[in-house]
Amino acid sequence: MNEMSETREVREARLQGLGCKRKRVEDVRFTQGKGKYVDDLKLPGMLYGDFHRSPYGHARIKRIDTSKAKAVPGVLAVLTAEDLKPLKLDWMPTLAGDVQAVLAGDKVLFQNQEIAFIVATERYIAADAADLVEVEYEALPALVDPFKAMAEDAPILREDIKDKTTGAHGERKHPNHIFTWEIGDREATDLAFREAEVTIKELISYQRVHPCPLETCQSVASFDKIKGELTVWGTFQAPHVVRTVAAILSGIPEHKIHVIAPDIGGGFGNKVGVYPGYVCAIVASIVTGRPVKWVEDRIENLSTTAFARDYHMTAEIAATREGRVKALRVHVLADHGAFDACADPSKWPAGFFNIVTGSYDFPIAHVAVDGVYTNKAPGGVAYRCSFRVTEAAYCIERAMDILAHKLGIDPAEIRMRNFIRREQFPYHSALGWEYDSGDYHTALQKALDAVGYSALRAEQTARREAFRRGETREIMGIGIAFFTEIVGAGPAKNCDILGIAMFDSAEIRIHPTGAVIARMGTKSQGQGHETTYAQIIASELGIPADDVMIEEGNTDTAPYGLGTYGSRSTPTAGAATAMACRKIKAKAQMIAAHLLEVHHDDVEFDIDRFRVKGMPERFKTMKDIAWTAYSAPPPGLEPGLEAVNYYDPPNMTYPFGAYICVMDIDVDTGVAKIRRFYALDDCGTRINPMIIEGQVHGGLTEAFAIAMGQEIAYDEIGNVKGASFLDFFLPTAVETPKWETDFTVTPSPHHPIGAKGVGESPNVGGVPAFSNAVNDAFAFLGATHIQMPHDAWRLWQAAEALGAQG
Amino acid sequence: MKKIPLSLTVNGDPVEALVEPRTLLIHFLREQLDLTGAHIGCDTTHCGACTVDLDGRSVKSCTLFAVQAEGAAIRTIEGLAAADGTLHPLQEGFREMHGLQCGFCTPGMIMRAYRLLQEIPNPSEDEIRAGIAGNLCRCTGYQNIVRAIAFAAARLNGENLEEAAA
Numbered sequence: 001m002n003e004m005s006e007t008r009e010v011r012e013a014r015l016q017g018l019g020c021k022r023k024r025v026e027d028v029r030f031t032q033g034k035g036k037y038v039d040d041l042k043l044p045g046m047l048y049g050d051f052h053r054s055p056y057g058h059a060r061i062k063r064i065d066t067s068k069a070k071a072v073p074g075v076l077a078v079l080t081a082e083d084l085k086p087l088k089l090d091w092m093p094t095l096a097g098d099v100q101a102v103l104a105g106d107k108v109l110f111q112n113q114e115i116a117f118i119v120a121t122e123r124y125i126a127a128d129a130a131d132l133v134e135v136e137y138e139a140l141p142a143l144v145d146p147f148k149a150m151a152e153d154a155p156i157l158r159e160d161i162k163d164k165t166t167g168a169h170g171e172r173k174h175p176n177h178i179f180t181w182e183i184g185d186r187e188a189t190d191l192a193f194r195e196a197e198v199t200i201k202e203l204i205s206y207q208r209v210h211p212c213p214l215e216t217c218q219s220v221a222s223f224d225k226i227k228g229e230l231t232v233w234g235t236f237q238a239p240h241v242v243r244t245v246a247a248i249l250s251g252i253p254e255h256k257i258h259v260i261a262p263d264i265g266g267g268f269g270n271k272v273g274v275y276p277g278y279v280c281a282i283v284a285s286i287v288t289g290r291p292v293k294w295v296e297d298r299i300e301n302l303s304t305t306a307f308a309r310d311y312h313m314t315a316e317i318a319a320t321r322e323g324r325v326k327a328l329r330v331h332v333l334a335d336h337g338a339f340d341a342c343a344d345p346s347k348w349p350a351g352f353f354n355i356v357t358g359s360y361d362f363p364i365a366h367v368a369v370d371g372v373y374t375n376k377a378p379g380g381v382a383y384r385c386s387f388r389v390t391e392a393a394y395c396i397e398r399a400m401d402i403l404a405h406k407l408g409i410d411p412a413e414i415r416m417r418n419f420i421r422r423e424q425f426p427y428h429s430a431l432g433w434e435y436d437s438g439d440y441h442t443a444l445q446k447a448l449d450a451v452g453y454s455a456l457r458a459e460q461t462a463r464r465e466a467f468r469r470g471e472t473r474e475i476m477g478i479g480i481a482f483f484t485e486i487v488g489a490g491p492a493k494n495c496d497i498l499g500i501a502m503f504d505s506a507e508i509r510i511h512p513t514g515a516v517i518a519r520m521g522t523k524s525q526g527q528g529h530e531t532t533y534a535q536i537i538a539s540e541l542g543i544p545a546d547d548v549m550i551e552e553g554n555t556d557t558a559p560y561g562l563g564t565y566g567s568r569s570t571p572t573a574g575a576a577t578a579m580a581c582r583k584i585k586a587k588a589q590m591i592a593a594h595l596l597e598v599h600h601d602d603v604e605f606d607i608d609r610f611r612v613k614g615m616p617e618r619f620k621t622m623k624d625i626a627w628t629a630y631s632a633p634p635p636g637l638e639p640g641l642e643a644v645n646y647y648d649p650p651n652m653t654y655p656f657g658a659y660i661c662v663m664d665i666d667v668d669t670g671v672a673k674i675r676r677f678y679a680l681d682d683c684g685t686r687i688n689p690m691i692i693e694g695q696v697h698g699g700l701t702e703a704f705a706i707a708m709g710q711e712i713a714y715d716e717i718g719n720v721k722g723a724s725f726l727d728f729f730l731p732t733a734v735e736t737p738k739w740e741t742d743f744t745v746t747p748s749p750h751h752p753i754g755a756k757g758v759g760e761s762p763n764v765g766g767v768p769a770f771s772n773a774v775n776d777a778f779a780f781l782g783a784t785h786i787q788m789p790h791d792a793w794r795l796w797q798a799a800e801a802l803g804a805q806g
Numbered sequence: 807m808k809k810i811p812l813s814l815t816v817n818g819d820p821v822e823a824l825v826e827p828r829t830l831l832i833h834f835l836r837e838q839l840d841l842t843g844a845h846i847g848c849d850t851t852h853c854g855a856c857t858v859d860l861d862g863r864s865v866k867s868c869t870l871f872a873v874q875a876e877g878a879a880i881r882t883i884e885g886l887a888a889a890d891g892t893l894h895p896l897q898e899g900f901r902e903m904h905g906l907q908c909g910f911c912t913p914g915m916i917m918r919a920y921r922l923l924q925e926i927p928n929p930s931e932d933e934i935r936a937g938i939a940g941n942l943c944r945c946t947g948y949q950n951i952v953r954a955i956a957f958a959a960a961r962l963n964g965e966n967l968e969e970a971a972a
Binding site for chain 2 (some may be wrong): 023024026027028029030031032033034035036037039040042123124212213214215216263264265266268297298299525526527528690691693694695697698699700701702724725726730732733734736738739
């Protein structure tokens, strides 16, 4: 290789840095069946745990008899709340400042709640014995409708806190009330509504769904009695936080706890929280002195660990007759289930729902959220979105369409009229955020042009006329969603989890030969971190990405970080990676200057080397520099070449995008066919376009599932309906639409490489795009708002109610 | 529980084992033979993460007892690459076309595609989509999986790969 004669393009390409469609490092093992997921782990003497669960949604436990279960050969222990009490582990703290029963002692509060944990030598024996646990119940009336939670005669669910008039987030107005969270200017908003020319008001519900990664939640705990050390392998999106929580709960010193998140089979928010299974596996390992594995089955996953949404949003917009928005008022009734186990930053009981003003220049707004308990599974995680951001985006995007419909203004036009303009950034929203950057008009215009929007509207008009004439039974909908997200939590000044600031980290070490190992505090669950972080390092340091190994998930070796969710990896750990590289680069510059025998101000970085300014033939590559750092460091300079950065972002990032869905619905069957779906995303600087596109495809498919069919529903006595793949809609390759992707690039001004994060955008923007298309299709028949999910049965009902079948 | 002798061929190698009559094939493969490539993603035979090839058919190994595989020839993802380590065109295609993300569905998906391409050597997009409808993926939205399988089909048929990738 002649380093002199190579063109800059060749040198640049060799790095596979920012912007390269680099093939994924992870795929080499995954395509050969050599991934290492939790359930692949097999340790000598390992035992298996399984739960006995409640068939009731709400019942008093009169008696638990474990004798038959204990008598099964191969069963080593059966744990109940009584066994956990002396260890003070029968209850555990939640991320939201509440407590959750690890094993139910006096009462069960949701169907499939954990009652006993059976530990046996084999998986099947544990399952057999779980069936033999006998529990006597006194059934209690179940509360499943959040709108009835605060009624005077509502059954009181949480007897453990029934007399507490304040909770972690302020005053409680009712024993089933968790908190009221308010933000914005109520008085000014109310005044704006009184003076408004036009108002709209609609209850927009976002049904309870579940993130449902293909791999369920699972863990293996192994307690070494001699060393007093605990090792836990688990499906953890945030392994460092798990270790800290384990230390606090167990009393085992944090340095003697090793938490390892190996390969994770999808997370989507499901694997952020701490669940009874993890705690029971740990206790069982301490009790038995042997490793204990706990693996959820699918029904357990869908019915117990971390639902999402269940937000019932009453949205009001005040506007002028020309469609200029003047004020936004939203009240949310939030169904949190039996325990408040929302995975939000601790001070944000409704997440970042105050992004609900969306992409529009609302001068004034007010939001109030009431959280309530019901007899449903706990959770409230951000299913492929930043905290409550998808709920907010759905709310405002539906509401804008409802306003447009009322005023007879085109949905694209009403958005254009109200967008925050490019020159308004950084933009201070009425609900307290500082949007970093955006160019909304350009993005929406590009989307409209790409789909041929005006021709589509003309076709729709013709089709509606044909429908009225009885020539077709199909109606056509065009759904537009223009979303703004808030991701990358977050600045220490306003985001923490259990008191730990939500920074993230990178530790980068260059070895003498110029090969690199880098570790981050985040944890990939399919996002491709091993590939993309290496690309950041490649561009920053001029070392080929193929020479960089990325490691995450081992709390012994990785620097502390808050994990991967809320699209935070790129905004936080990605930034930390760039900053750590820059520390290394500063030292490399000194070494290069020393080697080139010039002042360090006289050398400059160029792709993969430092060269003497004005003399490109005099240079030292990063490889040369790395070797020198270990072999002959300049006098006075510490040997070695490595750096750590803990990055506290100055602000969050605000990705945005314009999505357009074209749909045809057969009013006689309710079957909706997605004709076209176009997604334009602006996530700032694009690290790996191939991975971005893949993320968008996947997120859109999840959005499609949510909007068009997913629901975790309960019947009136608290039975969870649809908690298996028989009922819970996961689209196959046949139903899944084909996706068209596009982009604009508006870098984040405060992120070191300008990147914003993208993994969750398609879920956030996709859901309203589908729902707006459905509502748009039915609008000419008189529909204002049809609730999700829009499955064929419900769309058929909607058509019938609107007289479309007459 | 009394164990039953079982003999079969797995990835070309003869296997003799003792299994409980109720042991599921997936647990036998994963826990007794340590072939952890195939995964378990549900309990209702929907997800296909456990798909392996058995006597020329794709089967969901969570829905067969191990004893039902008596005398059978099974191929799993671990046995797909050539003996010299050369990857199967499907393994190459999934990486080339970004047909996977978390990797959990991938072994089942590839094994299903392996059989599909023998059933239909030159499938249309619709045939690929219908052919993998028994395998769920939560990450990719299938679009790139379809491209990955088309890539492999083209390679197996000796076609121009640029065209297949388009």
